[in-house]
Amino acid sequence: MNINKKESVVIAVREAPFRNTGMQGINDIERSVLEFSRECPKAVVVDGTVYSFDHSFDSKVSQEQLYRTLIHPLVLKALAGYDCTAMAYGQTGTGKSYSMGMTAERMSEEHVGIVPRCLKDILKYMNINDQKENHAAMGEVFASFIEVYNEKAYDLLAVDVNEPLTSRTHPRFTGGTCMPMKSQRDLLQILMLGTKNRHVRATNMNNNSSRSHAIVTIHIQQGFQHSRLNIIDLAGSESIRRTGNEGIARAEGVFINMGLMGINKVMASLSAGRSLIPYPSFNSQCSLTLLACISPHASDLNETLSTIRFAKNAKQMKITPQLSQQIHQMQEMHQNGRSAQATSNQGITQNLGRLRPSSVNIRRRPPPNANPGARNSFSTRMPQGAQPNSRRRARRAQNALLSSSDESDTGVVPTGVISPTIAEFLKLKKEYEELQRGLRELREQRAQQEVQAEEPPLAAERPQPSQLTFREFASDLFSIAEEGDAIPPPPFRLFTSSPTIYNNQDASLLHMSSISSAPSAVSAEAAVAAAEPMPSRLSTRLNSRHAQFIQDITNGQDQRPLRRSSRIASQSGGPPTERNEAAERTEGNGRAEGPSQLRATSALAAIGERFTMDGTVGSQRARLLKHRAELLSLLNTASVKDLQALPKIGPKTAMALIMQRSVLGHFRNWKQVEKLPIWKDISFSRFAKAVCIEIDP
Numbered sequence: 001m002n003i004n005k006k007e008s009v010v011i012a013v014r015e016a017p018f019r020n021t022g023m024q025g026i027n028d029i030e031r032s033v034l035e036f037s038r039e040c041p042k043a044v045v046v047d048g049t050v051y052s053f054d055h056s057f058d059s060k061v062s063q064e065q066l067y068r069t070l071i072h073p074l075v076l077k078a079l080a081g082y083d084c085t086a087m088a089y090g091q092t093g094t095g096k097s098y099s100m101g102m103t104a105e106r107m108s109e110e111h112v113g114i115v116p117r118c119l120k121d122i123l124k125y126m127n128i129n130d131q132k133e134n135h136a137a138m139g140e141v142f143a144s145f146i147e148v149y150n151e152k153a154y155d156l157l158a159v160d161v162n163e164p165l166t167s168r169t170h171p172r173f174t175g176g177t178c179m180p181m182k183s184q185r186d187l188l189q190i191l192m193l194g195t196k197n198r199h200v201r202a203t204n205m206n207n208n209s210s211r212s213h214a215i216v217t218i219h220i221q222q223g224f225q226h227s228r229l230n231i232i233d234l235a236g237s238e239s240i241r242r243t244g245n246e247g248i249a250r251a252e253g254v255f256i257n258m259g260l261m262g263i264n265k266v267m268a269s270l271s272a273g274r275s276l277i278p279y280p281s282f283n284s285q286c287s288l289t290l291l292a293c294i295s296p297h298a299s300d301l302n303e304t305l306s307t308i309r310f311a312k313n314a315k316q317m318k319i320t321p322q323l324s325q326q327i328h329q330m331q332e333m334h335q336n337g338r339s340a341q342a343t344s345n346q347g348i349t350q351n352l353g354r355l356r357p358s359s360v361n362i363r364r365r366p367p368p369n370a371n372p373g374a375r376n377s378f379s380t381r382m383p384q385g386a387q388p389n390s391r392r393r394a395r396r397a398q399n400a401l402l403s404s405s406d407e408s409d410t411g412v413v414p415t416g417v418i419s420p421t422i423a424e425f426l427k428l429k430k431e432y433e434e435l436q437r438g439l440r441e442l443r444e445q446r447a448q449q450e451v452q453a454e455e456p457p458l459a460a461e462r463p464q465p466s467q468l469t470f471r472e473f474a475s476d477l478f479s480i481a482e483e484g485d486a487i488p489p490p491p492f493r494l495f496t497s498s499p500t501i502y503n504n505q506d507a508s509l510l511h512m513s514s515i516s517s518a519p520s521a522v523s524a525e526a527a528v529a530a531a532e533p534m535p536s537r538l539s540t541r542l543n544s545r546h547a548q549f550i551q552d553i554t555n556g557q558d559q560r561p562l563r564r565s566s567r568i569a570s571q572s573g574g575p576p577t578e579r580n581e582a583a584e585r586t587e588g589n590g591r592a593e594g595p596s597q598l599r600a601t602s603a604l605a606a607i608g609e610r611f612t613m614d615g616t617v618g619s620q621r622a623r624l625l626k627h628r629a630e631l632l633s634l635l636n637t638a639s640v641k642d643l644q645a646l647p648k649i650g651p652k653t654a655m656a657l658i659m660q661r662s663v664l665g666h667f668r669n670w671k672q673v674e675k676l677p678i679w680k681d682i683s684f685s686r687f688a689k690a691v692c693i694e695i696d697p
């Protein structure tokens with residue numbers, strides 16, 4: 001059986017009888033706004049306008065005639081293996097439930113609706129009955145009954161429908177309890193159970209108004225073929241103003257209208273040619289027959305016109321019916337990634353009697369090797385304007401990063417590392433730059449001295465302590481001893497959380513350099529010992545001058561005059577500042593230590609530190625690693641604005657960094673940072689140089 005596209009969507013209108021208003025004779029007075037003509041059986045005239053459909057039925061049409069004309073062809077399609085849907089749409093009280101035959105009331109044959117008639121024919125065609133052993137049966141038939149109430153799906157055949165766990169299911173409900181059907185009695189049972197459980201309420205417009213959308217699905221199992229016939233009784237669209245509903249009924253009305261709006265959207269999608277629709281009974285492969293129920297009342301004209309519009313739009317839907325077997329095979333292919341050939345026919349059989357997956361709810365599978373924890377992160381919105389290519393590149397890079405399990409990088413953030421603030425970092429960076437400059441000058445000076453020096457005997461060359469002032473010594477080393485200038489702190493100590501390096505006696509610094517901050521505690525041996533591992537590139541002369549100077553300071557033989565400020569400080573006995581404390585410490589020598597001496601001490605510390613570093617690669621490396629770890633910690637905590645304060649980091653890079661950080665959780669090591677795709681415009685090495693992490697110990 002081949003179905004052409006035109007036959008796949010069939011639209012019909014049916015006129016409802018006049019409502020019983022309770023007012024005697026009113027129906028005799030009121031004229032219908034609908035006109036039907038025998039000459040044009042497909043047309044209906046609404047308020048003077050002609051609308052044409054596949055079928056139009058006036059109020060006198062019988063249930064049997066309606067079924068034979070409209071639904072019987074659909075039954076034949078279902079028996080041929082196609083999924084089909086018959087749906088009633090329209091204003092409340094216009095006979096949708098009556099037409100569909102959803103009620104279990106005992107009624108005369110003429111009033112029997114579509115569902116029982118469909119089942120009767122299907123059982124007959126399949127040679128199924130409950131009298132015989134069904135040896136001659138061509139297959140099996142099952143039925144399910146579900147409702148969608150307030151946007152939630154309920155299995156009306158569940159034992160206790162009010163039990164939330166058994167009745168409430170996923171919104172994209174695609175199946176339900178399937179009962180085997182062998183006779184009309186079986187159907188009556190499920191209709192009784194279903195209608196008993198279904199939400200119905202008396203309203204101004206209908207004494208028995210359905211408050212939910214109901215779906216009876218007849219499953220036809222013929223060998224390997226499994227097709228479905230969905231019969232849908234939609235709740236009626238209602239104007240809250242006209243129904244006068246309040247409370248729960250009003251809320252129900254809102255949900256009903258929302259659900260109908262959803263159907264409108266699906267219809268619009270199908271009209272636009274989209275094929276991925278997440279509804280099993282309303283999709284691009286499922287043949288559809290729509291029965292639009294309209295009211296003859298002039299007072300309902302707006303609702304009638306709205307229903308007519310809905311029916312006209314429904315005709316625009318692009319549906320390409322496919323054999324349900326093909327659909328299931330496609331579904332299996334998509335869901336399991338297996339070939340259609342491998343699809344187990346047994347699986348289809350097993351699906352019956354329990355929830356059956358949607359035949360078209362195909363979702364793209366995530367990449368098999370994707371990190372499950374990070375999968376959600378990929379759905380994180382990319383910055384606006386990001387091109388698909390850049391998104392792809394970013395994803396690739398992220399995958400690479402996530403799959404990299406290299407934890408061996410020495411920049412791993414140690415626990416307890418305090419991240420410096422951006423302000424601190426920038427200050428430290430400035431200090432670092434000054435230090436670099438100072439060291440550069442020092443190297444140049446040393447080079448000059450080495451060229452000039454003719455290596456005289458040490459004893460003769462070494463000046464007397466009294467002859468060597470701090471200024472002379474410091475100028476030898478740093479050329480920065482001008483009063484008020486900062487003394488450069490030692491390298492690699494800068495990038496810690498403590499920015500107070502200038503003109504302060506940093507205890508830890510001195511400790512690290514093996515020289516105590518108190519001159520009295522600096523022994524000549526310690527100083528000489530600190531000076532001993534003098535690097536070969538320092539001249540011997542410089543080395544000896546340094547050692548001599550340390551000894552002079554230790555012995556209090558420095559003859560430099562005190563500065564006025566220091567004298568005042570020591571005399572006033574004011575609050576003990578660091579400087580005053582230092583001054584007090586020198587009381588034993590009868591002299592207070594002034595700023596020059598403090599600078600000297602700092603300079604000593606710097607020199608000692610440097611010597612130690614030159615002599616001990618391990619400590620230098622440790623400081624560098626600490627700096628790197630701290631900076632990495634900073635990258636893990638700073639805001640976009642703060643990150644932009646870093647050198648080489650603009651708004652785009654900062655934003656990208658934050659995004660990558662949110663994807664990864666945090667940067668585990670510098671290798672991860674280096675591999676980020678954000679370094680396209682500026683190379684990572686330039687950034688590393690700018691933030692001083694490229695220094696290799």
Ligand SMILES: Nc1ncnc2c1ncn2[C@@H]1O[C@H](COP(=O)(O)OP(=O)(O)OP(=O)(O)O)[C@@H](O)[C@H]1O
Pocket residue numbers: 016017059090091092093094095096097098099206208209210211234235236237293
């Ligand atoms: N063609 C018809 N012949 C005889 N009675 C009808 C016909 N259409 C509807 N009725 C009667 O009208 C009343 C309302 O019909 P029905 O409950 O089917 O409306 P509905 O559109 O399903 O309303 P709702 O959307 O509120 O559920 C019922 O009592 C029904 O028996």
